[in-house]
Amino acid sequence: MKRAQLALLLIPLALALLGLLGLAGIGGVTVARRLQQWAADRQPPANFRVLVHPGFVAEVAAKAAGANIPTVVTFGPDERLYVLDAGGHIFRFQDADGDGLAETQEILYDNPGGRIAHSVGLTFRDDGLMYISYGGHIATLEDSSGDGRLDTLTDIVQGLPTLQFPDHSNNGIAFGPDGKLYVGVGATTDHGPLSDDPYEARILRMNPDGSELETFATGFRNPYDLVFSPAGDLFTSDNNPSEFSRMMPYMPPEEINHVRQGRDYGFPTYYGRPPGDVTWPDVEPPITDLYAAVGSAGITYYAGGPFPEKYHNGLFLAQWGTGANVALDRGISNGQNIIFVSLTPTEDGTFTAEWEVFADFNLGLGNYRPVDVTVGPDGALYVLEWSTATVYRIRYDEEIAARLAAATPTPSPLPAVLPEYPAELVARGEVIYNSGAENTPACVTCHLLDPTMNGLGPSLLGIYRAAGSRVPGLNAEAYVRQSIVEPNAYIVPNYSANYMYQLYGSALRPDQIDALVAYVLTLPEQP
Numbered sequence: 001m002k003r004a005q006l007a008l009l010l011i012p013l014a015l016a017l018l019g020l021l022g023l024a025g026i027g028g029v030t031v032a033r034r035l036q037q038w039a040a041d042r043q044p045p046a047n048f049r050v051l052v053h054p055g056f057v058a059e060v061a062a063k064a065a066g067a068n069i070p071t072v073v074t075f076g077p078d079e080r081l082y083v084l085d086a087g088g089h090i091f092r093f094q095d096a097d098g099d100g101l102a103e104t105q106e107i108l109y110d111n112p113g114g115r116i117a118h119s120v121g122l123t124f125r126d127d128g129l130m131y132i133s134y135g136g137h138i139a140t141l142e143d144s145s146g147d148g149r150l151d152t153l154t155d156i157v158q159g160l161p162t163l164q165f166p167d168h169s170n171n172g173i174a175f176g177p178d179g180k181l182y183v184g185v186g187a188t189t190d191h192g193p194l195s196d197d198p199y200e201a202r203i204l205r206m207n208p209d210g211s212e213l214e215t216f217a218t219g220f221r222n223p224y225d226l227v228f229s230p231a232g233d234l235f236t237s238d239n240n241p242s243e244f245s246r247m248m249p250y251m252p253p254e255e256i257n258h259v260r261q262g263r264d265y266g267f268p269t270y271y272g273r274p275p276g277d278v279t280w281p282d283v284e285p286p287i288t289d290l291y292a293a294v295g296s297a298g299i300t301y302y303a304g305g306p307f308p309e310k311y312h313n314g315l316f317l318a319q320w321g322t323g324a325n326v327a328l329d330r331g332i333s334n335g336q337n338i339i340f341v342s343l344t345p346t347e348d349g350t351f352t353a354e355w356e357v358f359a360d361f362n363l364g365l366g367n368y369r370p371v372d373v374t375v376g377p378d379g380a381l382y383v384l385e386w387s388t389a390t391v392y393r394i395r396y397d398e399e400i401a402a403r404l405a406a407a408t409p410t411p412s413p414l415p416a417v418l419p420e421y422p423a424e425l426v427a428r429g430e431v432i433y434n435s436g437a438e439n440t441p442a443c444v445t446c447h448l449l450d451p452t453m454n455g456l457g458p459s460l461l462g463i464y465r466a467a468g469s470r471v472p473g474l475n476a477e478a479y480v481r482q483s484i485v486e487p488n489a490y491i492v493p494n495y496s497a498n499y500m501y502q503l504y505g506s507a508l509r510p511d512q513i514d515a516l517v518a519y520v521l522t523l524p525e526q527p
């Protein structure tokens with residue numbers, strides 16, 4: 001990991017400290033201003049792309065220029081796109097021609113006096129009133145002067161536990177079908193034990209004026225965001241411990257929970273689903289485990305729309321990715337993607353769930369992290385990227401999808417034998433395949449070696465059988481070489497051009513490409 005990337009990862013921690021000191025403090029103002037320039041000036045490199053499945057298109061819909069640590073993307077009752085950052089700035093975008101891509105941005109609220117710090121929740125009541133969740137507080141924001149900008153911040157709840165453990169605070173907010181406002185609150189510790197704070201590590205609800213604040217469900221470590229389905233089911237994602245405490249023998253999974261009133265979800269005693277037939281007393285297991293340290297962030301529900309039917313009535317979750325300390329200490333790097341979670345109702349009124357990667361921000365080209373996700377009025381998915389404050393729209397393009405479906409797969413009947421190459425050459429190819437070289441992304445990012453998983457590129461396991469018959473006149477070796485140096489020369493059926501990384505031909509040396517060809521052609525059907 002480069003030093004600059006590391007510095008970037010430390011920013012949430014810096015922000016947490018800022019929150020403790022108070023952003024309005026004398027030292028805080030300069031730091032806040034410096035942070036403000038940071039996201040505004042950042043651009044992803046020209047070859048950065050969000051990887052999506054065939055038939056989907058990812059494009060830049062908006063960029064919150066001036067945002068520092070963006071946290072929320074959502075649509076308002078005016079059907080316009082809003083972005084909130086952790087420093088209490090609220091941005092609104094205008095898409096006058098209705099193509100889903102914003103032309104102009106305005107700053108609706110710039111946090112005068114610096115009252116807001118660590119703002120990570122934003123929602124609207126049915127009548128359009130805006131609510132914000134920030135360090136220790138829930139508040140409404142209104143335009144009292146009628147000049148079109150927000151000017152009146154009214155706290156309706158104060159004193160929630162905030163930043164007693166770095167980054168844990170009151171988080172995302174959502175209105176339930178009962179008209180009450182729900183908020184997830186993080187624990188005051190990494191892995192327990194809990195303090196005697198009556199509001200930590202749980203989901204609370206309250207009347208829209210903040211009265212009758214009460215516990216709805218307990219046992220969460222840091223429920224970062226929550227969402228209601230149209231049927232009134234509440235879902236949240238829960239982060240797992242990140243401290244590399246010697247007391248944690250392993251990194252437990254993160255969770256998605258179906259939250260029901262009065263139930264306990266296990267923290268700090270239980271993590272993930274119980275093994276085998278075991279049941280835990282009085283503890284609701286998650287509907288699915290996620291990988292450890294994926295950094296579960298914003299969550300949304302896709303009820304229906306232009307996406308293919310398999311995505312209807314499911315969840316999309318932004319996984320921010322593994323933080324720097326865990327990545328260094330544990331040697332893992334998970335997340336940095338959007339997953340789709342399919343839900344299957346069970347007889348006892350809850351769900352089981354399975355997830356798969358829907359969009360990937362981790363091409364190995366830098367530190368790009370989705371932090372929130374929402375569904376637009378057009379039925380597309382809008383994803384907020386944290387390090388550049390860019391909103392990507394991911395839409396489904398029926399025309400492209402139809403064209404791909406019409407392509408007939410090339411038959412691959414050859415009873416080919418697994419070719420032989422010098423072991424040393426194959427070994428060098430394996431390293432490049434799994435780790436990349438010369439600043440190019442690793443092949444395994446898209447061509448997974450696990451036959452049970454659906455990657456963003458076709459599986460190359462057993463490719464030696466098909467390679468020689470893909471393109472008339474190209475033998476297996478020539479074909480694989482061409483696939484690497486000139487990916488668009490032949491497009492594998494059901495995939496589309498430009499999905500594969502295009503610059504291997506110029507970035508890699510000939511001997512590196514030779515090694516890759518040898519490795520790819522000796523991949524057996526079963527690893």
Ligand code: HEC
Pocket residue numbers: 051433441442443444445446447456457458460463466470480483484487488490491492495496497498499500501504516520
């Ligand atoms: C960003 C994702 C991505 C990366 C990274 C990537 N590929 Fe691909 N690759 C694809 C996609 C998508 C296709 C299918 C579309 C096409 O034919 O271009 C493909 C096709 C191929 C094929 C043809 C497979 C077939 O069934 O005929 C080969 C071989 C291949 N890639 C090898 C590689 C190697 C080797 C690397 C690493 C040096 C690599 N790819 C990196 C996405 C990727």
